[in-house]
Amino acid sequence: MSDFNTIDDLSVNGKTVLVRADLNVPMQDGKVSDTTRIDRLAPTLKELAGKGAKVVILSHFGRPKGGPDTKNSLRQVLSDLSKAVGQEVAFAEDCIGDKAKAAIAAIKPGQMVLLENTRFHAEEEKNDPAFAKQMAELGDVYVNDAFSAAHRAHASTEGVARHLPSAAGRLMQQELEALTKALEKPERPVCAVVGGAKISTKLDLLGNLVGKVDMLALGGGMANTFLYAQGVDVGASLCEKDMADQARAIMETAKKAGCEILLPLDFIVAKEFKAGAASRDVDAKAIGADEMALDVGPKTVEFLGLKIQGAKTVVWNGPLGAFEIKPFDAGTNAVAGLVAERTQEGGLLSVAGGGDTVSALASAGVEDKFTYVSAAGGAFLEWLEGKDLPGVAALKKK
Known part of the structure; x- marks a missing residue:
């Protein structure tokens, strides 16, 4: 610092x-x-x-x-x-x-x-x-x-x-130290977990992260857009079809930078989005035409768990599914639990932030088990996008 x-x-x-x-x-x-x-x-x-x-x-x-x-x-x-x-x-x-x-x-x-x-x-x-x-x-x-x-x-x-x-x-100071450790001078491998509904709002963030992290795990609605861009039929799931070209460009940039993109292997799907809706676990490539992917499935949780096991730093922004409604909070809760556990054992530096992220980690009961959880929202996101924050720049030693 x-x-x-x-x-x-x-x-x-x-x-x-x-x-x-x-x-x-x-x-x-x-x-x-x-x-x-x-x-x-x-x-x-x-x-x-x-x-x-x-x-x-x-x-x-x-x-x-x-x-x-x-x-x-x-x-x-x-x-x-x-x-x-x-x-x-x-x-x-x-x-x-x-x-x-x-x-x-x-x-x-x-x-x-x-x-x-x-x-x-x-x-x-x-x-x-x-x-x-x-x-x-x-x-x-x-x-x-x-x-x-x-x-x-x-x-x-x-x-x-x-x-x-x-x-x-x-x-x-605490915030800047945590963020510097997580992305500016991290211990590698670094895994970024990015969820949320849309890639359109997180293009700058994804573009910056693929050049800085070793693995990028995607969940939530934005994962559907990436799968769709690879030719997968995502049924009635939330998906920004008009962003397929941008998704492919991000995957191309990631490949060149040696960043591995981790997409869900399976999903919990349902025909309606409401609490307790009848749901099933299907392979990512087997979503029915009238079904919506609302959470990552157990195979994905296990797969991400292994990747996190090998990471030294995790940066987290956004939930992996529709966590506000049970049972579609299970994937986010399970993966957040694994990150928390490794952090508590001392093997991992974990930093999370952004509006929905704080409430998702709180409902998983782990917000105090990460190394640092930022309550900053917009500033945290702009920092992940690699932008200079004026209020921070003003404090630099002259």
Whole structure:
């Protein structure tokens, strides 16, 4: 991690530290319904406060249109945040200007204040230089702990870093270290497991991965498109027939790069997509015209298990089947279980991320048994696509 500044590179005692957090948490009936992001952020905030800094927290929340509104106020997360950091966090009605300055002046070193939603200002998403400068004027040092917002070049994720000494917070650091180990400097062989409905949304990702990994295991709807591109009849399964040429091009690139593409050998198929629908296990080439492939079958699980057994690194994005509905979660659960088991034995580095992936691993009961599970979604995907993330680039040592 030598090319990034971390909290270890900063002296913060007696200073005001601006921390870019991601407090864009899910809400239900005006209450936070999942505190994962808050819990993961707390160690950075507590450490900075413990070192004698005034901690000023910046975050976006929701998608407000044209100025402040109560539905998108960060005030709603204040009590959960206070609970997570073990102290009463103050609140400022704005993220720049006099209200913010007064709220910061009113706290002592070792205390914290949460500033109102950065997106209440249109300049935030435009990365407006004057707005970023106004924000930077509130503090002495900038710490970015919002990897999940690092793929956006906004004022609070990238603009502020141009004005202040900047570093990655502990969560950002953890994320960058895990990702670097998984794809930039991995222990080989590396196996990427990529599922999900469509290849159209993951073309860049697949194109980047085949040049970096030794094996690419495909599941979900996208596996059907690859089989179809090889002339297999996939019946009534989800399949992007218009993407066959792109699938063939990816297979060609993989061959040249020495990356082995692993496609399902068998499927669990059903005639209707609903819980408890009558289903059967068929060979990948024997799907009936009125049947849909909804999960990978036991032969595929065994085949992937052997491949994972020989891998040193696994990068996972997307479920292998329609995991939301039983019994079509069995394949994802079984393969995720094997990855978790090998990780726990110490033989494997496993990194997973992206929206559906987190819920798929959670329903398999293994999300805390992987080396690292990223809650970042879009930023994780763009990183897998090999793109430079502006919020990360801004933290590189000058």
